[in-house]
Amino acid sequence: MNCCVVGLQWGDEGKGKVVDILAEKSDLVVRYNGGANAGHTVIIGDQKYALHLMPSGAVRPGCRCIISNGVVVDPAVLIEEINGLDKRGISLKERLFISENAHVVLDYHKLEDRLREEALGKNKIGTTARGIGPCYADKVGRSYAVRMADFRDPQRLKEKLETIVSYKNKLFGALYGAPPMQVGPLLEKCQTYRTILEPCITNTTEMLYKAIDAGDSILFEGAQGALLDLDHGTFPFVTSSNASALGLGPGCGVPSRHVDRILGVVKSYMTRVGAGPFPAEQDNEIGNRIREKGHEYGTTTGRPRRCGWFDAVAVAYTARLGGITEIAMMHLDTLAGLDEVKICRAYRIGNRETTFFPGDLSDLTAAECVYETLPGWQEDLSEAGEMADLPDNARRYLETVESLVGVPITMVGVGPKRSQIIYRKPL
Numbered sequence: 001m002n003c004c005v006v007g008l009q010w011g012d013e014g015k016g017k018v019v020d021i022l023a024e025k026s027d028l029v030v031r032y033n034g035g036a037n038a039g040h041t042v043i044i045g046d047q048k049y050a051l052h053l054m055p056s057g058a059v060r061p062g063c064r065c066i067i068s069n070g071v072v073v074d075p076a077v078l079i080e081e082i083n084g085l086d087k088r089g090i091s092l093k094e095r096l097f098i099s100e101n102a103h104v105v106l107d108y109h110k111l112e113d114r115l116r117e118e119a120l121g122k123n124k125i126g127t128t129a130r131g132i133g134p135c136y137a138d139k140v141g142r143s144y145a146v147r148m149a150d151f152r153d154p155q156r157l158k159e160k161l162e163t164i165v166s167y168k169n170k171l172f173g174a175l176y177g178a179p180p181m182q183v184g185p186l187l188e189k190c191q192t193y194r195t196i197l198e199p200c201i202t203n204t205t206e207m208l209y210k211a212i213d214a215g216d217s218i219l220f221e222g223a224q225g226a227l228l229d230l231d232h233g234t235f236p237f238v239t240s241s242n243a244s245a246l247g248l249g250p251g252c253g254v255p256s257r258h259v260d261r262i263l264g265v266v267k268s269y270m271t272r273v274g275a276g277p278f279p280a281e282q283d284n285e286i287g288n289r290i291r292e293k294g295h296e297y298g299t300t301t302g303r304p305r306r307c308g309w310f311d312a313v314a315v316a317y318t319a320r321l322g323g324i325t326e327i328a329m330m331h332l333d334t335l336a337g338l339d340e341v342k343i344c345r346a347y348r349i350g351n352r353e354t355t356f357f358p359g360d361l362s363d364l365t366a367a368e369c370v371y372e373t374l375p376g377w378q379e380d381l382s383e384a385g386e387m388a389d390l391p392d393n394a395r396r397y398l399e400t401v402e403s404l405v406g407v408p409i410t411m412v413g414v415g416p417k418r419s420q421i422i423y424r425k426p427l
């Protein structure tokens with residue numbers, strides 16, 4: 001059984017926990033998009049692991065981990081994660097595989113991300129400053145790109161970096177008045193990266209086809225969320241990869257017909273970090289309450305997340321986009337204690353009402369939410385082990401979301417621990 005897990009909002013839906021639960025039954029876990037901009041938190045027992053680049057399956061000792069071609073790899077972050085896990089007794093030796101075709105994020109990408117955002121001022125995207133956009137831009141531009149395979153050939157890498165640094169120096173100097181970078185220190189760093197990572201570099205597409213032929217069970221782990229998808233999200237306030245389930249094929253070379261189950265993860269409310277339209281945002285006491293109770297601060301940047309009511313218009317759209325077969329709703333416990341809870345069921349744009357998510361940014365910016373208001377619940381849900389343990393109003397909330405989104409909710413999160421999840425069907 002092969003399964004893909006993706007976020008259906010603007011990221012941070014709690015995918016790490018779902019992936020970790022499913023990873024226990026998987027032979028391989030694959031990260032196929034994004035880079036160190038992601039932040040996955042996995043809690044096992046009293047141990048908390050915050051991962052950025054590593055597939056969440058890394059914390060499961062028997063699980064093989066693949067970072068496929070669609071990921072942009074920051075070797076410094078990856079090595080830090082490998083060492084961090086190693087110190088805690090989790091070895092990645094002979095079970096971490098990185099695609100030779102994955103592009104490499106280097107210092108000049110992070111510098112460019114920062115310089116560009118600073119220059120944009122109030123129009124900035126609010127990126128994570130991890131060099132994601134500049135690295136994907138170099139990938140698309142082709143001429144100044146470094147891939148993992150280049151680490152196998154030091155001479156080729158040296159020549160490439162000399163050309164790239166000279167090109168970037170001209171560019172950054174002219175555009176931002178930045179002082180020139182030296183290629184020497186970068187070459188030295190790359191030498192260290194090469195020594196540590198070279199044994200992991202391989203043809204991950206071939207590996208995946210062999211695993212499929214052998215009947216292995218594969219878990220594909222999407223990073224960020226579908227509303228941040230480069231092509232189908234809230235452009236330009238998106239990330240630079242296909243963060244919906246549509247990114248799976250290009251991101252690792254496996255067509256979706258090999259995926260039996262596509263699980264969309266949502267929170268019981270919406271959050272967003274960075275700039276961009278957010279129709280159901282509650283920039284008020286409700287939003288503050290959700291933020292504090294749900295600990296809505298970025299894993300990667302520590303930034304407070306913007307919070308709002310659940311947006312069924314947006315999620316119905318991303319569920320369609322991803323061919324989602326079932327939904328895991330996390331953080332239902334966070335909404336406890338409110339007198340009433342709201343779900344956005346339509347947008348009013350000017351004098352028309354729509355239940356389809358607009359493609360045009362100005363429509364989305366103008367959209368006002370039409371809410372379904374439901375009674376809240378006061379009970380603490382953290383001990384709920386099955387649906388019957390939930391208060392009637394919490395069950396009604398789930399049923400309303402299901403009917404508006406059109407996809408069944410099969411898992412319900414009631415707390416941060418692995419055990420705090422209600423399964424409505426066997427895993």
Ligand code: IMP
Binds near residue numbers: 038125238240
């Ligand atoms: P970038 O991916 O760093 O270029 O950032 C682009 C946008 O995506 C910004 O609004 C970020 O806050 C957002 N973003 C990127 N990665 C994540 C994530 O893992 N969770 C939530 N938002 C993210």
